[in-house]
Amino acid sequence: MALVVGAALVVLGGDDEPASERPATETAGRTTGSETGETAPPPTGTRPPGTATAPADTPQARREAASIERTVLAIVQATEESDGPRVCRLVGQAGGDGPSCASAAGVNLQALPTSDELSLDRASTSGPRATVVLADGRRILLRRAGAGWIVTGVSQR
Secondary structure (H helix, E strand, O other): OOOOOOOOOOOOOOOOOOHHHHOOOOEEEEEEEOOOOOOOOOOOOOOOOOOOOOOOOOOHHHHHHHHHHHHHHHHHHHHHHHOOHHHHHHHOOOOOHHHHHHHHEEEEEEHHHOOOOOOEEEEEEEEEEEEEEEEOOOOOEEEEEEOOOEEEEOOOO
C-alpha cells in the first residue's frame, strides 16, 4: 500500500522568522512589522487558532507531524484490513468491532479514503487537536491521547 503525500505534511507553526523579515500588518490602526521596526507583543496566554505548540522546523514539531501522519495511515489500513481491535484503539474506544467502535466515537469510517487514494495535503494543530486536510478536500480530525493521537472525525468531501 502506497502513501502518496501530495505536499509536505506541514504543521502550521508560530513565528520562527525574525521580526525584521515579517511583512507589515495593520493592528488597531497602526502598522507594525518590518516597515516601522515595531513589533506588537502577542496577547498574554493566547495562541492564534491553527498554530502548533512548537515552530514547524523543530524536532518536536516534526515528531508530532509524523505521529499524526502515522495515525491517519493506521486508521485507513485498519479499516481496509477489517482490524476491529485496532480501529477501536485508533478512535479511543475500549473494544468491540471496528464499525461499532467508530460509530460510538462519531467517526464515519466510510468517509475514509482507501490507502491507494490517501494523499495528505497539510495538517495543523491547535493545542490537543489536529486537523489533516487530504488532497481531495476531506478532513480527518484528531485529538491528542497520551503521547499519540486518536481519530475523532472524518468529513465527507
